[in-house]
Amino acid sequence: MTDDFRVEPLHPYPSGILPLRGTVKGSFAYLTFKERLPIIITKVVDSLSRTLHRTTGEQHAPEAVKEAKGCIEQLSKLTYEIQRDRKLLPLNDGDQDVALWNKLIQDLPAESNTWFSAPWLFAECYLYRKLREIFNNTTAWKDLDIFAKDQKEPVLLGSWKSASTLADHLTNMQSQSLDENARRVTLWEFLQFSLWGNQTDLSLLTNVKHADIHEIQRTSTSHLHKAEQHIIVNDGVKVLDYLQHVRNGRVDIVLDNAGFELFADLCLADWLIHDGIADTVVFHVKAFPWFVSDTTPQDFEFTLKTLVTLAEADSNAALVDRVGRWRAWLQEKKWVVIGDPFWTLPYSFWQLPTVGSSIYREICQANLTIFKGDLNYRKLVYDAEWPTTTSFREALGPLAQRSTPPILALRTCKSDVAVGLSSGQEKELDQKDPAWMVNGKWGMIQFEDTRA
């Protein structure tokens, strides 16, 4: 944990603005506690049992088996406690963030200190920290990423067709000498690939089959044109206009999911370097397994390794070379991967400048910070019941200050929060698709120049 990591109470909500909570029946938060989290925990149990019985030729020591059984018992207890809306209990695993978490849990008012009644953002982040505690308190399973083998890895393999199509497109665009307008169009495409990559989020796709994966991954430009109608806030022109004046700068990407989404983000980062917009790209990853499919440093490495294996098997020499280049950039620090602990705390980004001051200072060196995905969006706008016509700037709260570099959110909608809509747009969307806020079929490209 960084030196200046502060324990600060949760930021109060603005008057009249309530946090999303699981107590609101019918909300996505309610559904999350009632159905989605129990399914996610069941999958963790299944995966742990499979790990135990996987025929690797190696026998697990009796102590490891005993610890795994202990984990399974605690996981069942956790499901029971969520479904019965019990109080959030203090953590106890000796990690450096325990005191901070326990102080925040203790500070929750009595009427909102249970799974459903606590702010949704807080309780859902707590779930993933609680899963970590369960494994942390063992010797044999401490470093196990329970989402890796059965979820993140197969999805990356299942995404190969989409990934190689996208890689070929990147190679093709980079082999041409493009005029300014064509370069702008290409950047726009890679921003959209990165946006739609966010549909492959494994905490939402609890029943995804490999055959479905390519279907939801948009890798052709004709697909993109159709999908553009599904971008409900589209600040594309503003972003492109802004980036037009950035040369040899730095772009930070606060990553979301591993797998195809990460690959699309890497392609975007590659294009930013190729186009001369950035000479440094910093990728922010999660320090431990988070929201099922979020990228950890291990996932980043696994992705590069697997891409080479798959590309070699498919005789895709261009991609093998490309990954080699990416590795060189990582060595030269042209590409940097950082896993700051702030990203796995329950704070919204309203408290990034204070609680997360060291990582905030990093971000302040960028010309642009791209926040990927739904959870990052929820954290940007403090996961509250904002009227949808609230401006993005207002919903960014204290993060919208002059020292913060321009912010770009690329997110497919998977929770009950959206801001920046025009008047009447919510009604129109409700008529077109009553589940527009949560089904991941609608996207937002939302930009704020906080320094303006």
Ligand code: F6P
């Ligand atoms: O469960 C809460 C949630 O934020 C959903 O809204 C979303 O399905 C998922 O977790 C995370 O999505 P993402 O990977 O896009 O952050």
Ligand code: MG
């Ligand atoms: Mg995620």
